[in-house]
């Protein structure tokens with residue numbers, strides 16, 4: 001199910017915005033020269049929050065141990081080998097950004 005999270009005009013190319021769905025945080029990033037992407041704001045290193053992550057237009061940097069993740073794929077590009085930051089489908093419609101969080105994920109979030 002897609003959730004309206006942000007006015008499209010509120011996200012600048014090369015920037016990152018933190019949004020809330022089901023009382024959990026997601027990152028909506030727009031990599032420079034690419035398309036906006038949505039990621040769960042949890043670091044795959046140890047599930048710490050990425051709400052305070054920095055984004056330089058290309059990579060997200062975790063504030064905890066400074067590992068960096070590709071803003072297009074979520075893949076870890078520094079630090080130790082790990083899973084990518086979880087990515088969710090995103091669409092832009094009627095001037096707004098929507099993020100798709102499947103029902104099974106929402107159920108898990110409510111229970112967790």
Ligand code: FES
Pocket residue numbers: 043044045046047048062063064065066067079
């Ligand atoms: S918790 Fe993100 S790099 Fe360690």
